[in-house]
Amino acid sequence: MRSHWSKRRGAELGVGALPGRPPPPQSPLSRGAVRGERSGATPVMxxxxxxxxxxxxxxxxxxxxPFLEAVAHLPPFFDCLGTPIVYSPVKADLTGNIKKIRAVYDSNPAKFKTLQNILEVEKELHGSAWPKTGATLxxxxxxxxxxxxxxxxxxISDGERDEEHPNLIRVNALKAYEIxxxxxxxxxxxxxxxGSVYALPYKSDLxxxxxxGKEVKEEESIEKIHQFVTRVTPILDAIYEMYTKMNAELSYKA
Structure with a gap:
């Protein structure tokens, strides 16, 4: 998801997703065998x-x-998408980025009390190398x-779907990736x-x-998703706004 997830790694992991070599179709049984269904574990949501x-x-x-403590619980979400060969590196990069920001914060909690403090201090500290470095990156x-x-x-919460295949989440995943x-x-x-969207679990399995693995009505799950999205969206929007105002957003390709 970030620059360290290189083209080389993509070539190593994505052979089956290259043009002319789509991933083999999965049966409903194999689709349902997504990770994160261990009994006794706390549900991701x-x-x-x-x-x-x-x-x-x-x-x-x-x-x-508080931001880092909250996002620390996000990586297990990718276990629920199955396809470890694709999403395990994504999960690892997400975890790595959280650790890098935490390391900067722990070096001086008072100095880096807010995310904006981090960007401001690193901008002054790294000069021309900023923002392509440190916790800012x-x-x-x-x-x-x-x-x-x-x-x-x-x-998913809004009910967007492929009308011919309503239990698939390809439409939702492709939209998320595009945006x-x-x-x-x-x-x-x-x-x-x-290519990885063809190996995603059914919506019901996700x-x-x-x-x-607990039996919960779909409406209840969707309501939990809606609550989570509603709470997090303003935070994410503010971070994007901060990067725009500080000219910290980079557009290079990984």
Whole structure:
């Protein structure tokens, strides 16, 4: 999802998703065998709602520690999408970016109390190398990964679907990728992600995975998704606005 997820890695992982070599179709049984359904584990959606993001203050200054504590529970979401060969690196990059930001914060909690503090201090510290360095770069890619998750979940919550195949989430995943990540990826990664949608679980299996295999009515799962998206969207919008105002957004392709 970020620059470290290189074309080389895409070539290694995405052979089956290259033009002319689509991933083999999966049976409903294999689609349902998504990760994250261990009995006794806390459901992903429960974690996301329990460790919710703090409401956005009027000055839009986002406190670093509460933000990091909330996003720390996002990586397991990618286990629910199955296809480890594609989404495990995405999960690893998301986790790595969170750790990099946390390391900067821990070096001086008072100095880096807010996300804006981090960008301002690093801008002065790194000079011409900024913003393509440090926690500024890590947060840039983290927000894109978060946006992918939010757009995907929002699309499912809104009922967007392929009318001929209503239980598939390809439409939702492709929309999320187009909006959040595609323009930052080179040709190889674009083909890898586009091909990966054919191996995504059914919507019913995704919702079940988000609940760790527990039987929950679809309406209840959708309502939890709506609550999560509603809480996080203002935070994410404020981060994007901060990057725009500080000219910290980069458009290079990974």
């Amino acid at each position: 429960a974690l996301l709602l329990e460790h919710e993001f703090k409401p956005l203050p009027a000055d839009k200054q986002i406190e670093t520690l 890590a947060l840039m890619w983290l927000k894109r990964g978060l946006k992918f998750i939010l757009v995907l979940l929002q699309s 959040a990540l595609k323009k930052y990826h080179g040709w190889m990664l674009q083909k890898l992600f586009t 919702l079940k995975a988000l609940e760790k």
